[in-house]
Amino acid sequence: MQPIIQLRNLSFQYKNAERVLNNLTTNLFEGQFITILGPNGSGKSTLAKCLNGILHPTDGVVIVDQIDTKNEDLIWHIRQHVGVVFQNPDNQIVASTVEEDVAFGLENQGIESSAMAKRVEDALQKVNLEEYKHTEPHHLSGGQKQKVAIAGIIAMKPKVIIFDEATSMLDPIGRAEVLKVAKQLNEEEGITILHITHFVQEALLADRILIMDRGYIIADGSPKEILSKKDLLEETGLDVPIAVDLAHRLKEKGYSFHTDLVREEEFI
Numbered sequence: 001m002q003p004i005i006q007l008r009n010l011s012f013q014y015k016n017a018e019r020v021l022n023n024l025t026t027n028l029f030e031g032q033f034i035t036i037l038g039p040n041g042s043g044k045s046t047l048a049k050c051l052n053g054i055l056h057p058t059d060g061v062v063i064v065d066q067i068d069t070k071n072e073d074l075i076w077h078i079r080q081h082v083g084v085v086f087q088n089p090d091n092q093i094v095a096s097t098v099e100e101d102v103a104f105g106l107e108n109q110g111i112e113s114s115a116m117a118k119r120v121e122d123a124l125q126k127v128n129l130e131e132y133k134h135t136e137p138h139h140l141s142g143g144q145k146q147k148v149a150i151a152g153i154i155a156m157k158p159k160v161i162i163f164d165e166a167t168s169m170l171d172p173i174g175r176a177e178v179l180k181v182a183k184q185l186n187e188e189e190g191i192t193i194l195h196i197t198h199f200v201q202e203a204l205l206a207d208r209i210l211i212m213d214r215g216y217i218i219a220d221g222s223p224k225e226i227l228s229k230k231d232l233l234e235e236t237g238l239d240v241p242i243a244v245d246l247a248h249r250l251k252e253k254g255y256s257f258h259t260d261l262v263r264e265e266e267f268i
């Protein structure tokens with residue numbers, strides 16, 4: 001597997017503040033669905049901003065698709081290939097219809113109008129919003145607005161999509177809609193997904209989980225490995241999902257119940 005994003009001794013410090021990211025080194029591989037879990041303030045959003053060049057490392061390097069994010073001449077390549085869906089659905093809508101909103105990012109790319117219309121149509125189909133193309137975005141639910149934001153990213157043909165707490169302002173239906181699209185884009189289109197969240201149960205969708213705490217990556221493994229570390233989740237201040245907690249309690253009492261039996265469909 002090729003690393004699509006490489007972190008080499010990445011550290012970051014905001015002006016006149018303490019370090020927020022501490023010497024992070026890891027590879028994120030093409031086609032992975034990675035969840036970054038961590039409590040508020042652990043540095044997740046700062047990391048996301050370093051990954052698409054919004055912020056530059058104070059020390060170390062971030063290499064995306066073979067390009068150093070400090071390379072200003074090629075930053076457009078990184079922005080095009082690493083899309084970010086942010087937390088607040090209302091802050092990401094820029095146009096007065098769904099269709100225009102999805103086309104917005106393409107407009108500066110000099111794409112011919114029939115090719116642009118096709119890309120917008122395909123993107124709306126992938127998030128299951130074709131029938132809303134003429135709708136004014138403010139009539140949509142939070143989950144649907146996030147899907148419009150995702151369609152705008154898909155239209156740019158990205159290699160990576162970062163969901164930066166993109167589910168945290170949504171109701172359970174909206175969360176499930178957005179996660180389902182993320183999973184489909186990963187499985188069907190091969191897009192690398194980086195899902196940043198503090199909801200532990202959402203991490204069951206991932207191939208790989210990283211746990212961040214105070215600017216460090218303190219754990220890195222499969223959902224099975226990470227979710228069996230109930231103490232680690234608790235020490236980090238993350239909520240242990242009820243089903244995981246139950247599995248551990250039953251195991252302590254000698255029942256052969258394992259977190260394997262906790263299926264992702266039960267959480268979304």
Ligand code: ADP
Binds near residue numbers: 014040041042
């Ligand atoms: P998370 O996404 O895990 O909640 P953040 O990356 O948003 O964490 O924040 C990590 C730390 O950096 C926090 O202590 C936060 O207060 C601080 N921080 C975030 N943004 C800024 C900023 N623009 N200026 C100064 N400090 C910041």
